[in-house]
Amino acid sequence: MASWKTITRRSFIVLGASVVGGAAFGAYKVAEVPANPLVPVPGSTPLNPWVIINADGITVIAPRAEMGQGISTTLAALVSEELDVAWEQVRVLHGPPAQAYYNAGFVERMSNEPDYQLSLRENSHNAILAAVPKIFSLQMTGGSTGAIGGFVQMRLAGAGAREALKAAAARRLGVLPETLKTEGGKVIGEQTFTYAELAAEAVSLVPDDVSLRDPSTWRYVGRAMPRLDMVAKATGTETFGIDIILPGMKFATVRMNPRRGGAMTSFDPAAALALPGVDQVVGLGNGIALIANNTWTAMQAAQLVDVQWGDADYPADTAAMMSRIEAAFTTEPDSRLRDDGDVEVELAKGDVVEAEYRIPFLAHASMEPLNATAWVKPDGAVEVWCGNQAPIMTRDAIAAALRIGSDKVTLHTPVMGGGFGGRTDPVAAVLAARIAAAMPDTPVKLTYSREEDMTQDYYRPAAIARLSGRNENGKATALWGRTAAPSATQNALSRLVGFAPPGPDRATVEGGFDQPYGLQHYRYDGHLAVLTVPLGFWRSVGNSMNAFFLESFIDELAHAAKADPLAFRLDLMRDSHAPSALLLETVRDMSDWNSLKRPGFGRGVAFCYSFGTPVAQVLEVQDTPVGIKLTRAWIACDPGLAMDPGIVEAQMTGAMIYGLSAAVQGAITFADQSVVEQNFPDYEPLRMHTTPRFEVKVLQNNGTFGHIGGVGEPGTPPAAPALANALYDLTGTRARTLPLNQLFGFTS
Amino acid sequence: MSFTLSVNGALRQVDLPGDVPLLWALRDGLAMTGTKFGCGVAACGACTVLIDGEAVRSCQVPLADATGKITTIEGLGQPGALAPVQVAWVKHQVAQCGYCQSGQIMQAAALLAQIPDPSDQDIDEAMQGNLCRCGTYPRIRAAIHEAAQMIKAG
Numbered sequence: 001m002a003s004w005k006t007i008t009r010r011s012f013i014v015l016g017a018s019v020v021g022g023a024a025f026g027a028y029k030v031a032e033v034p035a036n037p038l039v040p041v042p043g044s045t046p047l048n049p050w051v052i053i054n055a056d057g058i059t060v061i062a063p064r065a066e067m068g069q070g071i072s073t074t075l076a077a078l079v080s081e082e083l084d085v086a087w088e089q090v091r092v093l094h095g096p097p098a099q100a101y102y103n104a105g106f107v108e109r110m111s112n113e114p115d116y117q118l119s120l121r122e123n124s125h126n127a128i129l130a131a132v133p134k135i136f137s138l139q140m141t142g143g144s145t146g147a148i149g150g151f152v153q154m155r156l157a158g159a160g161a162r163e164a165l166k167a168a169a170a171r172r173l174g175v176l177p178e179t180l181k182t183e184g185g186k187v188i189g190e191q192t193f194t195y196a197e198l199a200a201e202a203v204s205l206v207p208d209d210v211s212l213r214d215p216s217t218w219r220y221v222g223r224a225m226p227r228l229d230m231v232a233k234a235t236g237t238e239t240f241g242i243d244i245i246l247p248g249m250k251f252a253t254v255r256m257n258p259r260r261g262g263a264m265t266s267f268d269p270a271a272a273l274a275l276p277g278v279d280q281v282v283g284l285g286n287g288i289a290l291i292a293n294n295t296w297t298a299m300q301a302a303q304l305v306d307v308q309w310g311d312a313d314y315p316a317d318t319a320a321m322m323s324r325i326e327a328a329f330t331t332e333p334d335s336r337l338r339d340d341g342d343v344e345v346e347l348a349k350g351d352v353v354e355a356e357y358r359i360p361f362l363a364h365a366s367m368e369p370l371n372a373t374a375w376v377k378p379d380g381a382v383e384v385w386c387g388n389q390a391p392i393m394t395r396d397a398i399a400a401a402l403r404i405g406s407d408k409v410t411l412h413t414p415v416m417g418g419g420f421g422g423r424t425d426p427v428a429a430v431l432a433a434r435i436a437a438a439m440p441d442t443p444v445k446l447t448y449s450r451e452e453d454m455t456q457d458y459y460r461p462a463a464i465a466r467l468s469g470r471n472e473n474g475k476a477t478a479l480w481g482r483t484a485a486p487s488a489t490q491n492a493l494s495r496l497v498g499f500a501p502p503g504p505d506r507a508t509v510e511g512g513f514d515q516p517y518g519l520q521h522y523r524y525d526g527h528l529a530v531l532t533v534p535l536g537f538w539r540s541v542g543n544s545m546n547a548f549f550l551e552s553f554i555d556e557l558a559h560a561a562k563a564d565p566l567a568f569r570l571d572l573m574r575d576s577h578a579p580s581a582l583l584l585e586t587v588r589d590m591s592d593w594n595s596l597k598r599p600g601f602g603r604g605v606a607f608c609y610s611f612g613t614p615v616a617q618v619l620e621v622q623d624t625p626v627g628i629k630l631t632r633a634w635i636a637c638d639p640g641l642a643m644d645p646g647i648v649e650a651q652m653t654g655a656m657i658y659g660l661s662a663a664v665q666g667a668i669t670f671a672d673q674s675v676v677e678q679n680f681p682d683y684e685p686l687r688m689h690t691t692p693r694f695e696v697k698v699l700q701n702n703g704t705f706g707h708i709g710g711v712g713e714p715g716t717p718p719a720a721p722a723l724a725n726a727l728y729d730l731t732g733t734r735a736r737t738l739p740l741n742q743l744f745g746f747t748s
Numbered sequence: 749m750s751f752t753l754s755v756n757g758a759l760r761q762v763d764l765p766g767d768v769p770l771l772w773a774l775r776d777g778l779a780m781t782g783t784k785f786g787c788g789v790a791a792c793g794a795c796t797v798l799i800d801g802e803a804v805r806s807c808q809v810p811l812a813d814a815t816g817k818i819t820t821i822e823g824l825g826q827p828g829a830l831a832p833v834q835v836a837w838v839k840h841q842v843a844q845c846g847y848c849q850s851g852q853i854m855q856a857a858a859l860l861a862q863i864p865d866p867s868d869q870d871i872d873e874a875m876q877g878n879l880c881r882c883g884t885y886p887r888i889r890a891a892i893h894e895a896a897q898m899i900k901a902g
């Protein structure tokens with residue numbers, strides 16, 4: 001397989017708008033395509049930053065990182081839809097750090113309006129694509145934006161390449177391009193040419209204007225395509241970051257201050273250096289690295305170094321941290337992103353239902369532990385391999401750490417063994433580069449132990465929420481939610497880009513303020529706690545917190561109103577957002593909701609609209625002699641346009657399992673300023689035998705045509721409340737604290 | 749120290765101390781990276797290989813004790829020459845990130861060798877040591893059933 005390494009141009013030019021969009025399916029201008037970071041090598045001709053023509057097919061350069069969400073397959077399908085190649089001829093590579101691969105999908109996520117209201121608006125998608133502000137370099141994978149950002153861009157890339165190839169053939173034949181057809185990687189006219197034959201001539205013939213095909217003619221998009229990475233992943237031949245092997249490579253691990261952010265006062269490497277196979281102990285200021293002839297020896301030796309750690313600047317333990325979070329309720333709200341009607345007047349009428357909920361910090365715990373490989377060359381340049389969600393930022397962070405120019409950093413983004421938001425920070429890549437600098441001209445692979453991966457993570461915030469609400473005539477009339485939490489966004493962005501964005505902190509309240517409940521009086525406040533525990537983005541970000549609060553509380557309101565919790569939600573949603581209401585009806589029918597209520601079983605429903613995709617879930621639990629068992633789950637979702645229904649189904653299921661794993665037994669706790677949980681036995685996900693059976697339905701009614709909701713994250717938020725609500729139904733005990741195994745005994 | 753391992757039908761020399769686990773001898777010593785590191789404490793199954801046909805966690809087997817015939821994912825089948833269980837995996841589009849799948853497939857292969865037509869409960873029992881953070885369990889179950897049928901049909 002080609003590597004972009006051989007085809008990367010070293011200059012990265014920052015341009016203005018990346019793609020200028022017009023009407024939904026009219027002619028698009030590709031004139032302002034940003035500088036192509038790819039350069040031709042023999043047998044491989046890039047026609048634009050996204051398409052390379054090879055002798056045996058095409059290589060699609062995917063601007064988004066593959067973390068398991070299937071994005072590379074979807075992006076390749078979009079290109080192929082316009083370029084007329086057989087699926088077997090398509091390969092995909094992740095692009096180098098470059099402005100061309102900027103993610104337009106993120107811009108759509110920067111509004112403080114509820115998503116479901118945006119989706120009701122005509123063409124908001126194209127309007128946003130047309131005006132693309134460059135706040136910072138957004139070649140980032142996250143926020144379930146991968147397919148959205150690529151939807152127009154990748155088809156344009158395919159169409160532009162196709163027209164260029166036709167123009168080349170037309171020139172050879174002396175005919176008009178319109179008289180030629182494309183099919184199976186060939187241009188067909190009086191004579192037939194393969195794309196490869198024409199590629200070199202086509203480079204200069206890429207047109208300014210191309211029109212995109214009518215969606216009714218699509219053959220790939222909208223179908224479940226065989227994933228391009230499936231055979232490699234079934235044969236152990238996929239190269240993850242952790243699998244990079246280079247000549248003469250050394251193997252390293254790190255042991256960083258468990259009191260995060262604290263300094264290292266001293267270390268004594270003597271015992272570690274005495275271990276056979278150990279090459280070096282490297283001081284890193286706030287931790288140490290061990291370099292050895294194999295990873296295991298490095299990990300053993302790391303434990304032998306006698307280290308004195310300085311303190312962190314946050315409270316000693318979880319209880320003290322929760323007090324800090326609680327104290328935030330006494331401060332002015334940071335945000336009030338929803339304030340419909342007059343909540344205070346309505347609640348003053350009395351009969352108020354009130355509840356407080358608490359949730360813990362969470363780790364990402366991707367299957368592939370953090371890792372990175374670096375090779376500092378004799379001329380001071382560095383080549384780094386690291387699965388990451390933000391290549392431009394990672395490249396610049398490496399350059400800054402080694403005090404070299406960004407042009408001296410070559411960053412490769414191999415496939416990631418899971419990400420879930422946990423590979424946004426460049427820290428592994430930076431540490432690998434610093435460690436490799438201690439062994440110039442020797443490639444060094446840094447692999448975190450599972451214990452380091454878990455204790456050096458950037459966590460989903462712990463949070464507390466207080467909700468009050470009121471019913472009248474069996475229907476909710478008012479809801480006032482308040483979430484208090486440290487801001488993951490401010491915490492992460494200060495660390496990553498050096499400043500916290502101004503304005504209300506959406507992530508602290510998303511999933512709470514922005515839901516399509518047509519409550520007459522609906523207010524949602526966010527209170528920010530001051531807490532410097534390292535935080536990050538965890539699959540679905542704030543939605544994972546607030547969906548638990550809101551959906552548990554709606555359930556409490558329903559019970560207070562003596563109403564069926566599903567019908568109660570439906571009542572509130574029917575007039576405010578029809579596609580969402582339809583999902584509730586769909587899970588009701590799929591699960592045969594009414595029949596689920598029977599002795600020994602409990603049922604719970606929950607809903608969340610996040611990343612452009614509403615999701616409704618029903619979960620069934622069973623009381624067994626050995627504990628409570630999660631038996632069956634039903635999911636109905638509506639991403640608008642489902643580009644690959646097979647991938648949507650897999651993501652919805654996986655995301656719900658991810659959410660259920662955390663709900664049942666996920667908690668990161670602190671003692672002595674250090675994370676207590678070290679490895680999977682302390683942070684146990686669901687396993688085959690504890691996972692329920694699934695049924696998924698993918699509806700496509702949301703938004704106007706071309707609306708593409710995210711699919712990687714929206715399945716996570718409803719999982720925890722669906723389970724808590726089912727447990728209430730089964731036991732009559734209302735869980736207001738996660739994880740749920742504190743209160744209930746589950747089968748194990 | 750030098751040890752000779754029998755891996756996928758070939759004898760391979762590894763120059764590492766005898767207490768280094770087989771997992772790291774394969775990955776770092778022999779550059780066979782199909783077998784994955786996930787936890788190092790026998791909790792995830794990512795490192796599963798077969799020794800004399802039995803599924804073991806290679807992170808727990810010291811190199812010096814790895815005297816049997818070792819089969820890794822590389823020895824089970826290759827792109828273009830897939831083993832039946834791998835064909836079923838591709839057909840059911842099991843993998844998401846794919847990182848756990850070498851271990852899952854090796855565990856499934858051992859199960860199918862022992863119980864040619866496993867029930868859901870057999871699958872639960874055999875597979876419960878193999879974590880998948882992407883949550884591919886439902887498709888793994890379907891693929892194992894499919895592989896059983898394929899093997900039966902010959």
Ligand code: FES
Nearest residue numbers: 786787788793807
């Ligand atoms: S790495 Fe061996 S069981 Fe996890």
Ligand code: FES
Nearest residue numbers: 845846880881882
């Ligand atoms: S497929 Fe990602 S961990 Fe199993």
